[in-house]
Every structure is written in structure tokens, then in C-alpha cells.
Amino acid sequence: MNRFGAIIGMAVKQKLRDRVALLLSLFTAPLFVLFYWVLFHDSSKNYQVYVLDDCAANGSHCAPDTEGTNADSNSVKSSSNSAHIQNIQASLRQISSKQGGFTFEFTPVQSRRAALADLRRGAADVVVVFPMPLPAPEGRQPGNRTAATVELLGDVSSSQYQFCAAIIEKGISEYTARIHHMPPHVFFHRVALGVSAKKTPFEAYVPGLLVFAVIMLIFSSAMSVVKEIEAGTFARMHMTPVGTFEMVGGLSVVQLAVGIISVVLTFWVASLLHFQSEGAIVSAMIIATIACAASVGIGMVVAAVAKTQSRAFLLSSIVMFLLVLFSGIIFPRPELTMFHVGDHAVDLFDVLPTTHLGSALNKILALGATLSDVLFETAVLSVIAFFNFIFGCLLFVRSGKPASTPWEGIL
Amino acid sequence: MKSNGTHTADVTPLRVDQITKTFGELKAVQSVTIGFHTGELMALLGPNGAGKTTLIRMLTGILKPDSGAVFLNENQHPGRDRISRSIGYCPQRIIVWKDLTCLEQLILMGKMYNLSRGSAVSRASELIELFNLTSKTNVLAKTLSGGMQRRLSVALAMVHRPAVLVLDEPEAGLDPQSRVLIRNVLHHLCTEEGTAVVLSTHDMAEAELLSSRVAVMHRGQLLADGSPAQLIQRAGSTYLVELRLEGSAKVDRERLISALGRLGARIDSNERTIFLHSDAQGALVRPIRTIAASERIVISELRHRKRTLEDVFLSLTSTQMERGAA
Ligand SMILES: Nc1ncnc2c1ncn2[C@@H]1O[C@H](COP(=O)(O)OP(=O)(O)O)[C@@H](O)[C@H]1O
Ligand SMILES: [Mg+2]
Numbered sequence: 001m002n003r004f005g006a007i008i009g010m011a012v013k014q015k016l017r018d019r020v021a022l023l024l025s026l027f028t029a030p031l032f033v034l035f036y037w038v039l040f041h042d043s044s045k046n047y048q049v050y051v052l053d054d055c056a057a058n059g060s061h062c063a064p065d066t067e068g069t070n071a072d073s074n075s076v077k078s079s080s081n082s083a084h085i086q087n088i089q090a091s092l093r094q095i096s097s098k099q100g101g102f103t104f105e106f107t108p109v110q111s112r113r114a115a116l117a118d119l120r121r122g123a124a125d126v127v128v129v130f131p132m133p134l135p136a137p138e139g140r141q142p143g144n145r146t147a148a149t150v151e152l153l154g155d156v157s158s159s160q161y162q163f164c165a166a167i168i169e170k171g172i173s174e175y176t177a178r179i180h181h182m183p184p185h186v187f188f189h190r191v192a193l194g195v196s197a198k199k200t201p202f203e204a205y206v207p208g209l210l211v212f213a214v215i216m217l218i219f220s221s222a223m224s225v226v227k228e229i230e231a232g233t234f235a236r237m238h239m240t241p242v243g244t245f246e247m248v249g250g251l252s253v254v255q256l257a258v259g260i261i262s263v264v265l266t267f268w269v270a271s272l273l274h275f276q277s278e279g280a281i282v283s284a285m286i287i288a289t290i291a292c293a294a295s296v297g298i299g300m301v302v303a304a305v306a307k308t309q310s311r312a313f314l315l316s317s318i319v320m321f322l323l324v325l326f327s328g329i330i331f332p333r334p335e336l337t338m339f340h341v342g343d344h345a346v347d348l349f350d351v352l353p354t355t356h357l358g359s360a361l362n363k364i365l366a367l368g369a370t371l372s373d374v375l376f377e378t379a380v381l382s383v384i385a386f387f388n389f390i391f392g393c394l395l396f397v398r399s400g401k402p403a404s405t406p407w408e409g410i411l
Numbered sequence: 412m413k414s415n416g417t418h419t420a421d422v423t424p425l426r427v428d429q430i431t432k433t434f435g436e437l438k439a440v441q442s443v444t445i446g447f448h449t450g451e452l453m454a455l456l457g458p459n460g461a462g463k464t465t466l467i468r469m470l471t472g473i474l475k476p477d478s479g480a481v482f483l484n485e486n487q488h489p490g491r492d493r494i495s496r497s498i499g500y501c502p503q504r505i506i507v508w509k510d511l512t513c514l515e516q517l518i519l520m521g522k523m524y525n526l527s528r529g530s531a532v533s534r535a536s537e538l539i540e541l542f543n544l545t546s547k548t549n550v551l552a553k554t555l556s557g558g559m560q561r562r563l564s565v566a567l568a569m570v571h572r573p574a575v576l577v578l579d580e581p582e583a584g585l586d587p588q589s590r591v592l593i594r595n596v597l598h599h600l601c602t603e604e605g606t607a608v609v610l611s612t613h614d615m616a617e618a619e620l621l622s623s624r625v626a627v628m629h630r631g632q633l634l635a636d637g638s639p640a641q642l643i644q645r646a647g648s649t650y651l652v653e654l655r656l657e658g659s660a661k662v663d664r665e666r667l668i669s670a671l672g673r674l675g676a677r678i679d680s681n682e683r684t685i686f687l688h689s690d691a692q693g694a695l696v697r698p699i700r701t702i703a704a705s706e707r708i709v710i711s712e713l714r715h716r717k718r719t720l721e722d723v724f725l726s727l728t729s730t731q732m733e734r735g736a737a
Contacts, residue, residue, distance in 0.1 A: 231506065231508075231509065232502065232506035233506060233507075233508050234506060235473075236502070236506045236567070237523060239471070239473075239494075239495055239498075239500055240495050240520065240524055240571075241492055241496065241522035241523065241524065241525065242492075243494045243524045348684075
């Protein structure tokens with residue numbers, strides 16, 4: 001008992017003496033809880049609903065539906081589908097404001113082709129295709145079974161799509177019921193984009209696993225550098241004419257190579273096991289490779305900040321935590337739009353490489369996107385990789401100046 | 412072994428002027444001025460905590476002095492590339508690449524200094540032979556014994572044939588064979604290649620045996636600087652008689668000390684031993700015995716010996732302590 005107590009005492013003292021490590025392990029989870037609360041406690045999700053009016057898109061085919069409309073609404077009188085669509089959008093907005101927690105942003109699209117491209121780019125959560133024409137109210141008599149079919153296109157495996165589809169179906173049904181004064185009579189057809197409907201859990205998980213493989217590199221590359229720092233070999237090297245960029249760069253290249261091999265192996269194993277991809281695997285590999293570079297860059301920053309193995313371990317765990325939690329690959333991603341670039345909303349969590357890797361992989365593997373569809377992700381990933389690597393090196397250069405005392409206690 | 416001070420040390424590739432470093436309250440190095448000459452082996456001698464490592468870190472540009480200047484080939488505040496070209500540094504801690512072989516890491520180091528592959532390999536093999544690591548050429552460093560790792564660590568500092576080689580306690584924890592080996596290597600470097608070698612040690616016998624010049628450091632201060640012979644001479648007599656009185660009372664000891672005063676020699680004492688300084692070999696032995704006999708005090712041991720650096724060090728630091736106390 002005496003000895004056991006002494007050992008506990010020894011462990012407590014040592015824990016207390018590495019304050020940084022202790023604070024990191026104590027406060028990480030509470031801080032995340034706080035952070036999530038700040039982000040979510042009264043946030044609302046904004047869904048991108050793209051609207052394709054098949055009637056307008058096919059112009060001549062669609063006879064304007066002007067034959068003496070119902071007195072229900074003045075706007076309906078004047079035109080065809082577009083009036084209905086306006087009304088449907090208004091009633092959907094009503095649903096969202098009544099229910100709270102989400103909003104719809106409607107964007108008209110001109111063609112099915114453009115709509116599919118928007119889905120693949122990830123700009124739209126769902127595309128609603130209204131038929132040509134929506135049945136005129138007086139054409140609908142009880143017993144007359146003419147019905148309209150509204151199509152809902154999208155990645156049926158995504159929760160956003162499922163949510164939007166449910167609300168939109170409800171809204172349209174309510175609207176048609178209201179104007180016809182009879183039970184709704186619209187068919188809905190959910191149209192899966194790419195292989196999104198055929199995804200087995202296996203297909204659904206592979207991109208996520210790949211993301212994990214890529215972010216594990218943060219850990220291994222930070223550790224490989226910190227190991228050199230602790231062993232003193234980094235400092236010893238620094239006494240030679242070799243530059244910091246050469247040292248950090250040399251170590252990074254090897255880490256990057258390990259990451260790329262791991263990515264290739266992952267795809268190879270997955271394809272042996274009949275993993276189905278809608279897009280080109282090579283595109284996915286290219287994206288994953290750039291993401292590996294970003295991970296290695298982040299690893300360098302972690303190493304430069306942490307400097308010891310135990311701290312690097314904690315710090316990279318936290319960073320990896322962050323990358324998983326806030327990138328949307330497991331939990332829904334909080335939206336924190338900072339500013340817009342063109343029509344692209346730049347979100348706070350766009351600084352996380354996993355955000356882009358996850359979405360790019362999903363677009364390629366499940367939705368059949370090509371590299372040009374994921375140009376934004378590719379560009380941002382490259383920027384993140386480059387920025388982190390440079391930043392990591394600068395941290396080393398700054399702390400590695402002979403004039404300061406970075407290697408105190410090492411040399 | 413040691414050079415006899417005949418060669419003229421007129422080239423001073425590295426020197427420091429009034430260099431000071433404090434850590435909080437602690438004055439680790441206080442206003443030290445010293446130069447290191449070509450072809451000379453300088454030992455920084457001092458107990459643990461004397462400030463040797465701190466001084467060395469400032470010499471090698473790892474630590475910035477609070478005040479004072481470092482001159483490398485008469486360039487004040489030399490940059491990293493000048494330092495890396497001219498200085499080889501072997502830290503106190505053994506630093507080697509545990510997962511590289513001896514040959515691999517020596518070649519690596521050569522390439523860091525822009526040697527071509529060929530010359531890096533030949534330099535590496537040369538050093539492996541010099542440090543008697545031939546049988547371990549292709550063995551991972553982590554499997555080497557402590558002494559071998561220390562030898563490798565020293566070798567790594569010599570790859571680029573620096574004009575100044577700085578070694579922080581290179582002989583710490585070495586077996587006698589390795590000690591002799593390193594001693595020979597360093598001696599060769601000084602005399603044959605004209606390298607200025609600076610090493611720190613707390614082992615006075617080692618410093619006396621190895622170096623052509625000794626700088627005595629204590630509590631951050633440079634107490635003395637010169638060849639071992641000069642230091643011994645400067646500190647007073649060349650010979651020393653040690654008297655041990657076992658079991659005699661304090662009064663007896665004091666009586667004997669005052670009686671010995673008649674001899675006119677300098678006397679130091681501590682609890683158990685009385686030291687008499689002398690310049691003539693054996694001159695004092697007979698009179699001491701006579702006086703002790705007349706005072707009826709039994710001397711349990713009487714030793715007559717040449718003074719060493721250790722005595723110099725002890726007398727330097729004791730006077731410094733007195734000054735510090737005053
Ligand atoms: N980075 C530091 N921070 C605080 N004190 C230090 C630091 N480095 C050395 N010291 C102190 O400075 C004194 C001299 O240390 P050092 O130069 O290592 O002595 P030596 O090498 O002669 O044994 C010691 O008292 C030591 O505790
Ligand atoms: Mg030391």
C-alpha cells in the first residue's frame with residue numbers, strides 16, 4: 001500500500017509538472033463541447049435547392065397554361081408553371097420559418113445538364129424538376145387521374161438530400177391540395193445521382209477511411225520530426241550549413257511518399273474487394289495525394305510547436321479530432337460563412353483539408369465528378385498544403401536561429 | 412603527450428571578449444575573455460555547474476551572450492554559415508543517429524558539408540579508422556556501447572576538418588582505452604593539422620595530461636589561464652608536503668601548525684591534513700619530523716609530492732571562495 005501510494009504520488013507530480021500536456025488532456029473535450037454549443041445552439045442550416053422548370057426549359061412544347069384559372073390566387077392566373085413554382089417556394093419558406101432550424105435557398109437552373117453539374121460540384125443539395133406542365137387545376141376533376149411527377153435529383157445517400165426531399169415533398173403536396181381543394185395528386189420521383197443510391201455501406205465508408213489514412217499522416221510526420229528534435233540530431237544537423245527548408249523538406253518528402261503509397265494501397269485493396277466508383281479512381285488518388293501533402297504540412301506545424309514527443313502526440317490528436325469533427329465527414333458540418341468568393345461561400349472550416357478531401361472524394365467516387373468538377377477543392381487543398389509547410393518551416397527557422405536558444409537542453 | 416609550449420600560438424581563429432550570460436539570478440558565465448589558438452589544445456577546467464557548457468554554447472553560436480562579443484576569424488557576431496564552416500562541435504550529450512550505421516551517418520554529415528559522395532565516403536572511412544570503429548562500420552549506432560557512441564559523436568564533429576574543434580566533456584564516461592584513443596586523436600589534430608581544440612572537463616588529471624593550455628573556470632568566472640606548468644608555478648611552490656594527523660585533538664593540530672610556522676613555508680590546512688608549500692624537493696621533510704617529535708605529536712602519514720593542477724585548482728577556488736565570502 002505504501003509503495004502503491006508512492007507510485008501514485010510520483011505519477012501525480014510528474015503529471016503536474018508537464019502543465020501543457022495536462023491542460024491539453026483536461027480541457028480538450030470541454031472546449032469542444034463549448035465550441036459546438038457556440039456554433040450550433042441557435043444556428044440554422046441553409047439548404048441549396050436548385051429549381052428546374054421543365055416547362056420553361058422546353059419552351060415551345062409547353063403551352064402556356066392560361067385557360068381560365070382558379071380564383072384562388074391572382075398570380076397563378078397569369079402564367080404557367082413559374083407562378084406555381086413561386087407559390088410552392090413561398091409555402092416551403094413558410095414551412096421552414098414555422099419549423100425553424102433550417103432555411104431553403106432557391107436557385108433557378110436552365111437545363112437538366114446544368115442541374116447535374118451543380119449537383120456534382122456540390123453547389124446544390126437537391127434539384128427539383130417540375131414537370132411540363134403542372135396540371136391545370138380545372139383539368140383535375142375527382143376521378144380524373146392525370147398526375148404530375150416532380151423529380152428530386154441528388155445524392156440520395158446524403159442526409160441533406162434526404163431532409164430536403166422530405167420537406168419539399170410535403171410542401172408541394174400541401175400546395176397542390178390547397179389549390180385543388182382536394183387531396184394532393186402529385187407523384188414524386190427521387191432520382192439518385194451517380195451511384196449514390198447503389199452505395200452499400202462499404203462504398204459509403206471507403207472515402208471516410210481514406211480521409212483517416214490521410215490525416216494519420218499528421219501524426220506520423222509530426223512524430224518523425226519531433227523524434228529528431230528530441231534525439232538532438234536535428235540540432236546537430238542545424239550546426240552544419242544545411243538549411244531548415246532542406247531539413248524539414250527532406251523529412252516531409254519521405255512522409256509524403258509513405259502517404260501516397262498508403263493511398264494507392266487503400267484503393268488497390270478496395271478495388272480488389274469490388275469497390276465501385278462512379279468517377280475515375282485516378283482523380284481520387286490525385287486529390288488524396290494533395291491532401292497528404294496538406295497533412296504533412298500540418299504535421300510540420302505541430303512538430304514546430306510541440307517540440308517534444310508527448311506534446312506532439314496530444315497536439316496532433318487534437319488537430320486530428322478537429323479535422324474529423326468539423327469537416328463533415330462524420331458529423332454534420334457547422335456552417336460559418338466568412339465571406340464569398342464569386343458564388344462560393346467561404347466557410348471557417350474551409351481551412352481544414354478534410355472538408356475538401358471528404359467532399360471531393362464523395363463527388364468523384366459517388367457522383368462521378370471529374371477533376372475539373374472538384375477544381376475548387378483541389379485548389380484549396382494545394383493552398384493549405386503549401387501554406388502549412390511554409391508556416392511550419394518558418395516556425396523552425398525562427399526557433400532555429402543560432403542567436404536564439406531553441407536547442408537549449410539539447411546540445 | 413602534451414606540447415611543451417615551444418610553438419608560437421599566434422593565430423587565434425576564435426576568441427571571446429567580456430562575454431556574459433545570466434539565467435535569471437544565476438550568473439552562468441561572467442565576463443570571460445579568452446582566445447583559442449591554432450595548434451593548441453585548450454582545456455576548460457571546472458567542476459559541474461562552473462559554466463563550461465554555457466561558455467561553449469556561446470562559442471558555437473547556439474546561445475546568444477547577454478553582453479560581450481564572439482570573434483570568429485576576427486569577425487564579430489559570425490553568422491551561421493561561417494560558424495558551421497569553421498567550427499566543429501561535439502555536444503556534451505551523445506548525439507548520433509541511432510538508426511543509421513556509423514558509415515551512413517558520417518557520410519550524411521559529409522554531404523551536409525557539401526562534400527561529394529566520393530570524398531564523403533573516404534572521409535567517413537578515414538574517421539572510422541581513426542576512432543577504431545572499423546569493426547562497427549556497418550553496424551547501427553544504437554547497438555554500439557556507450558564509449559563507441561561517444562567516439563562516433565566526436566567523429567561526427569570532425570567530418571569537415573574544422574579549424575576549431577569544440578568538445579564538451581568528450582571523455583565523460585569513457586573506458587581508459589577509449590580515453591587514450593581520443594587523447595591521441597586530439598593530440599594529432601593539434602600538432603599535425605594545426606586545429607585549435609577546445610574541450611571542457613572536470614577531470615584535472617586529464618586536463619593536465621592532455622592540454623597545452625588550461626582555463627580554470629569556477630562559478631562562471633575564469634580564474635586562471637595558462638599552460639599547466641605555468642599555472643602550477645604561478646600558484647606558488649612546485650612541491651607540497653602533506654601531513655596527516657589521525658586521532659590527534661584540534662589543539663594539538665593548531666600547536667603543530669604554529670610550531671611549523673618557524674619554517675617560513677606557506678601552510679594550508681583542513682580538518683585532517685596540513686599542507687606545506689616548498690620550492691625545493693625534499694627540503695622540508697627532516698625539519699618537519701624534528702618539530703613534530705619535539706611537540707610530541709604523531710604524524711600518521713607524511714607525503715612529499717609535486718603539486719598538480721588539482722592543488723592549483725583547489726587553492727584558486729578557495730581564495731575565490733574567501734573573496735566571495737568577504
Ligand atoms: N538553460 C538554462 N537555464 C537556467 N540555468 C542554466 C541553463 N543552462 C545552464 N544553467 C545553469 O548555469 C550554470 C552553469 O551550467 P553549465 O554551463 O552547464 O555548467 P558546466 O557545463 O560547467 O557543468 C549551472 O548552474 C546551470 O544550472
Ligand atoms: Mg557541462
